[in-house]
Every structure is written in structure tokens, then in C-alpha cells.
Amino acid sequence: MTAPKSHQIVIIGGGTAGTTVAASLLRKRPQLDVAVIEPSEVHYYQPAFTLVGGGTYSLSNTVKPQQATLPKQVTWIRQSATQIDPEQKQVHLLNDEIISYQYLVVATGIQLDWNKIDGLLETLGENGVCSNYSPQSVEYTWQCIDKFSGGKALFTQPPVPFKCAGAPQKIAYLAADQFHKRGLSKRTEINFYNAGGALFSVPDFIPYLEQTAARHDVNLNFNHNLIAVDGPNKKARFAVTDADGNSSEIEQDFDMLHVTPPQSAPEFIKQSRLVNEAGWVTVDQFTLQHTQFDDIFSLGDVSSLPTSKTAAAIRKQAPVLVQNLLSRLDGKPLDARYDGYTSCPVVTGYGKVMLAEFAYDAVVTPTLPLNPFKESRFYWFVKKYFLPPMYWHFMLKGFEADITHKPLKK
Structure with a gap:
């Protein structure tokens, strides 16, 4: 039997969460050995699908080749994962290959x-x-x-x-x-x-x-x-x-x-030892580290994080996961904390968006000093023209500079 291939950090999933984490890790430490397991040849910017369905955005503008979105230093494993063995620290693939890891990031996303x-x-x-x-x-x-x-x-x-x-x-x-x-x-x-x-x-x-x-x-x-x-x-x-x-x-x-x-979570995730009763990868809601296996982290739609499943949530989760994974690698305490922030630009009509931003415990946390409950043409332009390039050229490239959100004063 062929010996398993081994990588320092293995990420399952090359979507929003997996790609962002890979890019951020390699931006901070280019010498890391990072592998991404992802079968898809294309990457979609899914937040724009509402605008496509509404006839105001082109589907072709939501898609790029997977090769163009993943960091060049990444080892891209173009296969589907079928099983995770946390005791042996291995991921089994559809083609019967086995990938060993030192640290694992589960970022498979959600299945329809x-x-x-x-x-x-x-x-x-x-x-x-x-x-x-x-x-x-x-x-x-x-x-x-x-x-x-x-x-x-x-x-x-x-x-x-x-x-x-x-x-x-x-x-x-x-x-x-x-x-x-x-x-x-x-x-x-x-x-x-x-x-x-x-x-x-x-x-x-x-x-x-x-x-x-x-x-x-x-x-x-x-x-x-x-x-x-x-x-x-x-x-x-x-x-x-x-x-x-x-x-x-x-x-x-x-x-x-x-x-x-x-x-729901992908079938092989639901059948793994990593999940809670509902089938989501069980992580600490603040550190994003698995509650049982300290060499495993998870974020995004497949995680048990008690917040809405959005790309905006991943934008805030990824820096926390990366900092804590690197701290774990260095033998240091996991000090980074995720507060549950997510946002949902609720399109309420053509040219109108209500930007719902909130954190854990349903606390409203606006980023800009604007009324979060008022429909805004400004946020329509943000959703349609600002967020897509920010996604492709900023978030997926591992850049983390951001504007701080604050709890709304009542």
C-alpha cells in the first residue's frame, strides 16, 4: 500500500472559507506547507446570485477558475474528501488516496x-x-x-x-x-x-x-x-x-x-466524529478550535458556530482561525476571539438594501454610523459594485485590514 502523502496544514474545501484561510496563512508565513482538497474547477461568488436572479448582474461575473483563486504556493488536491480519521490524522479521498496532516481545517461549506x-x-x-x-x-x-x-x-x-x-x-x-x-x-x-x-x-x-x-x-x-x-x-x-x-x-x-x-453539512462530515447532533463540526465559538481534537479547526457554513452562514461571517472568522492555528503551531495560547459577527445585505427592492449586521446573542453591530434599519441606496452600490472586487482581490488574497463594527447604542 502506498504511504499517505503528508502536509503540514490540510484544508478541506476551496470555497470562500478554505481559500481565505489558505491565503492568509501563506501571506503571514510563506514557508508553510498548505494543501487544499477541492474537486471543483471553478469558484463562484455566491452572494451575487440574488442580483443574477433579479436580472441586474451577470452570472459570468460571479465565476473564476479555481486555479486563479487559490494561492500559488498551495498544493491543490483535486479530489473529494470521503472520510476524516482524527485519531490517525488522515483524510481519505474519493480516489482511495490518503492525506496525512499535522493540522486540519474543515471548510467544506454546506450541501443543498x-x-x-x-x-x-x-x-x-x-x-x-x-x-x-x-x-x-x-x-x-x-x-x-x-x-x-x-x-x-x-x-x-x-x-x-x-x-x-x-x-x-x-x-x-x-x-x-x-x-x-x-x-x-x-x-x-x-x-x-x-x-x-x-x-x-x-x-x-x-x-x-x-x-x-x-x-x-x-x-x-x-x-x-x-x-x-x-x-x-x-x-x-x-x-x-x-x-x-x-x-x-x-x-x-x-x-x-x-x-x-x-x-446540511456534507454526508461524510455528518458521518464523522467531528460533529454535534445536528451534523455540524463542533468548535469553540470564540477560538474556532475543535472541542475534542486540538489539531483541528473549522469555520464557515460547515461549523457549529451559532451565527448566520454568510461570506461576511467568514471574513471575520478567518483571521481569528489563522491567528489561533499559528499560535497552536507555536505552542502559544489561543488568544484571538470571534464575536459572532455576520452581515446580510437584505435587498428590499431595486436600488435598496437594508444592511443587517449583528453578532452573537443577536446584538446589532453596525460598521458605519448609518441607521441599520433604514433602506439605503448607498448599500445597494456597496453590494453590487464594492463587495465583489473586495471579495476577489482582498478577501481571497488573504488581506485582513478591516473597519471595526460596534454594538448599536439604544
Whole structure:
């Protein structure tokens, strides 16, 4: 049997989290031996998918070759990981190779569980069934909005957690704005079906987002979880839970259906010894070090960190993880702390964004001295024109200079 290949630091995942950590590590210490396990040949800037689905951004501008985004010093292992053996300090690959590590960073991201909704995969991309959550279907979202001539438009949100807490409602507001501009409001019914019981995870933002929904005539339906889609007959079935906890099912007709799929950690992660009961890699919420294996760290969507899963969260997590990993390498205390910061630019219409920034315990933490609850054209330009180049040329290159966020004074 061939001896396992060995690297000082192995990162599973070449997405936002893995690439940012690799770049930052090598910027600080170019002599490090860093390997990234990533099968994909391309890297997407997913935060712009909402704008692509809204017809105001090109999909081609969201993608770059993986080779161009990874640091040149990295050893790129173009395979899928299938198993982690923390005792042997090894990662097993799809091609049966084994990679040994001194330190491991788990940054696999999250998987989209399309198959948990009966009939969805058979109709996604046709029959008016669309989703912004995949590059293969996001352009069809705009086709559905652009060709919509009236009727019932449905938008769904699955049980938490999922990528970007505000994304499911953003596209509903953009669609409603577009329908209004085209004079379709009077012959259009827009319903937002949320599997949870609240419009947003941070209570302070809920009243303002409810006002946004009301302005757009978006009907809010809570505790409605999409479980099946019949594309040819244009019917959606929901599991409904009432105030007493009783369950039932209802069926709704639609002319357009935007689906946010259920999401979870990759299967091999859920089957590993690294996870909690919910299947997320269990790390200390402040240091990002694994709670059981001190040579393993994790961040981003696959981690157990109790905050929203966004690229903005990773931007704050990565420097903490890198500093603490290097401290561990040097035999020093892990002094860097992550406070749970994340942000979600909630697009509330064309040219309007409410920037929701918050940390652990739902504490609102604005970066700029602007009203965080007010829709802003400035933040629309930030989301559309500033954040993409910052992502490609700053964050993924390992630069860490930043503006400090502060708790909102009430």
C-alpha cells in the first residue's frame, strides 16, 4: 500500500472559507506547507446570485477558475474528501488516496438537499420552478420574473440553518418590485412561505422587514415547510404546523415558484466524529478550535458556530482561525476571539438594501454610523459594485485590514 502523502496544514474545501484561510496563512508565513482538497474547477461568488436572479448582474461575473483563486504556493488536491480519521490524522479521498496532516481545517461549506423536496429536481429549471441557490438554475429565476404576466408567485424558506438568512426574501422583494414596475400588481398574488416562525433571526430587524413585505404586498406565511412540487401541474405542497404544534398539509397552485432548498453539512462530515447532533463540526465559538481534537479547526457554513452562514461571517472568522492555528503551531495560547459577527445585505427592492449586521446573542453591530434599519441606496452600490472586487482581490488574497463594527447604542 502506498504511504499517505503528508502536509503540514490540510484544508478541506476551496470555497470562500478554505481559500481565505489558505491565503492568509501563506501571506503571514510563506514557508508553510498548505494543501487544499477541492474537486471543483471553478469558484463562484455566491452572494451575487440574488442580483443574477433579479436580472441586474451577470452570472459570468460571479465565476473564476479555481486555479486563479487559490494561492500559488498551495498544493491543490483535486479530489473529494470521503472520510476524516482524527485519531490517525488522515483524510481519505474519493480516489482511495490518503492525506496525512499535522493540522486540519474543515471548510467544506454546506450541501443543498434538493432531494428532500419530492419532485423538485425533476422540475427545477422549468415549469416556472426556479432557485437562486445554484448557478445552474439562477438565470432561470430572472426568466421567470421577466416573463411573468400575473398569477400566483410563491417564494419559500426552509428550516434553519441555510446560507444567507435573508436570501429567500430578497428575491421576493425584487420580484414584487419588478411586477409593480410592469403594472402587474393588481393581478398578482405573492406569498412567502417560511418554515420557521419569524421573518428574520435578529428580532430588531423584524418590524422593518415586515414593513418591507407589506409595502410589496408580500403575504407572509409562517410554519409552512415546502415538502413536494408538481411542476407540470404547477402545485406545491407544504407541511403546516399550527400554534398548538399540530401538523397538516396544504396544496397551493402557482405560476412561479422560487425554492430555497433545505441544507446540511456534507454526508461524510455528518458521518464523522467531528460533529454535534445536528451534523455540524463542533468548535469553540470564540477560538474556532475543535472541542475534542486540538489539531483541528473549522469555520464557515460547515461549523457549529451559532451565527448566520454568510461570506461576511467568514471574513471575520478567518483571521481569528489563522491567528489561533499559528499560535497552536507555536505552542502559544489561543488568544484571538470571534464575536459572532455576520452581515446580510437584505435587498428590499431595486436600488435598496437594508444592511443587517449583528453578532452573537443577536446584538446589532453596525460598521458605519448609518441607521441599520433604514433602506439605503448607498448599500445597494456597496453590494453590487464594492463587495465583489473586495471579495476577489482582498478577501481571497488573504488581506485582513478591516473597519471595526460596534454594538448599536439604544
